Amino acid sequence: MxxxxxxxxxxxxxxxxxxxxxxxxxxxxxxxxxxxxxxxxxxxxxxxxxxxxxxxxxxxxxxxxxxxxxxxxxxxxxxxxxFHDGDHAAMTLDPxxxxxxxxxxxxxxxxxxxxxxxxxxxxxxxxxxxxxxxxxxxxxxxxxxxxxxxxxxxLALDDQQTLSEFGQRAAPMGAKIAEGRADTLRAEWVKMTDTHQFNALVARLKMNRLGAYRTVGAPHARPLTAGAVPALFDAVRDQAQQVMLFVGNLGCIQIHSGPIRNIQPLGPWLNVLDDRFNLHLRADHITEVWLVDKPTKRGPAISVEAFDGDGDLVFQCFGMRPEKGGDAEGWARLVAGLPAAEHA
Structure with a gap:
């Protein structure tokens, strides 16, 4: 143009x-x-x-x-x-x-x-x-x-005039599954002691997150219905659960830690309009939802994770750890009550 x-x-x-x-x-x-x-x-x-x-x-x-x-x-x-800088990853750890x-x-x-x-x-x-x-x-x-x-x-750069030549957007990867490695995935899954080991595990097995969930099966990953997403948000609010909600892209992940209070659906949007925290989710984009249980030294890390039609991760929601004010047993009961899908 x-x-x-x-x-x-x-x-x-x-x-x-x-x-x-x-x-x-x-x-x-x-x-x-x-x-x-x-x-x-x-x-x-x-x-x-x-x-x-x-x-x-x-x-x-x-x-x-x-x-x-x-x-x-x-x-x-x-x-x-x-702020903690790093060559491959950096973080801010403010509440x-x-x-x-x-x-x-x-x-x-x-x-x-x-x-x-x-x-x-x-x-x-x-x-x-x-x-x-x-x-x-x-x-x-x-x-x-x-x-x-x-x-x-x-922080201004010297060149304030030349227009950038932007690269091509990467094509969606979808679910990446390595046939024949399901048994290895299951065997290594139960040996995890920290959730951060997951990415290295699936990369080593030539899979990605969604591919691993489809492969590993119950009890480690169970498919839920798309309706589990609004049900999740409503239950977190109604039961006053403290959660960690991860939303991001390949360059940045932002985390909300705490309650969810004011949920306002509007058309395809599911909106959270809390003081100092807003979320705007296109619920109609979500095509797969998984209930995932990863072992850690501090007990199970149980999450609800939503994916869009391209297989890209939309959000993850974990229960807050007990030492941070969370209720592990209450969170486990909450997610167990979410509607399960008949098939992956």
Whole structure:
């Protein structure tokens, strides 16, 4: 679409009544291309290196952190604290802003300032090589504007004009199953002592998460109906369970730890509108749900995990550990009552 010049994209953004993610989909463009249309006119290209970016975001004080995939958006209000950098993975361990970040996916970063009806709106937006959003940070009324200006100046890259050439989006992998390795998977599964060993196990067996669940079978992984998702959220609310809810993409995983209180379905959306925590889930995208039981040294790690039609993970929900205020027995009873699917 050669007519989509930066000037034309700015015009389309001003006229749009939908979110940038949806506008980019309509136009057949990476979302980052919409941001780059404002380079020099409110958008500043930043160094995406986590070692520089996350401490600068931490200096902003209270902000709203947002992470999404195609089917789910999680938003948490808080401050970026307790940052741990790493070559392959990094994290913040604040009770509210709890993130797992994978630096190789943090390719394009921008500070964005636009005029809204209630005044300037300011954000840091990070995208992968294909221009898909990895993570966003939205400033709030109490955010530190001096730190914002310092971030824009200190992390700005030299080139603020050349438009990026975004790569191709990776094709969905679907369920990856290694025929003939089911017995090995089951034998190794029961030897796990930590949930983090799972990824290494399935990679070694040339599988992925969904493929492993389809392969290992009960009692380790049991299929649930798609209706188990709203049932899960309602039961967590009604039983006042403390949970850990993981939502993310290949570049960032964001975690909500605590209760779920205010559930507001709207059309295909299942919305959680709690104080300092919002979730927006396209329940109609979910085609597979699994109840998964992994052994650990501290007892079973039981999760409900939802996948979309491409086999991509939408969210995971675990019961909070007892030492963090969770109720392991109550969580086990809750998930046991979710509707089971007849077939995987």
């Amino acid at each position: 050669n007519d989509l010049t930066p000037a034309r994209l700015r015009e389309l953004k001003r006229e749009a009544t939908i979110r940038p993610f949806d506008l980019a989909e309509q136009l057949g463009l990476p979302e980052a291309a919409l941001v780059e249309a404002d380079l020099g006119q409110g958008a500043t290209r930043l160094d995406p290196a986590l070692a520089r970016l996350i401490p600068a975001i931490g200096a902003l004080g209270e902000v709203m952190a947002l992470t999404r995939n195609r089917s789910c958006v999680i938003e948490k209000v808080g401050t970026y604290n307790d 509210e802003i709890d993130l797992r970040m994978f630096p190789s996916r943090w390719v394009h970063a921008y500070a964005v300032e636009t005029e809204g009806k209630d005044g300037p709106r300011r954000s840091v937006q990070v995208f992968n090589r294909a221009g898909d959003a990895v993570h966003k940070v939205h400033l709030r009324a109490g955010s530190d504007l001096r730190a914002w200006q310092a971030l824009r100046r200190g």
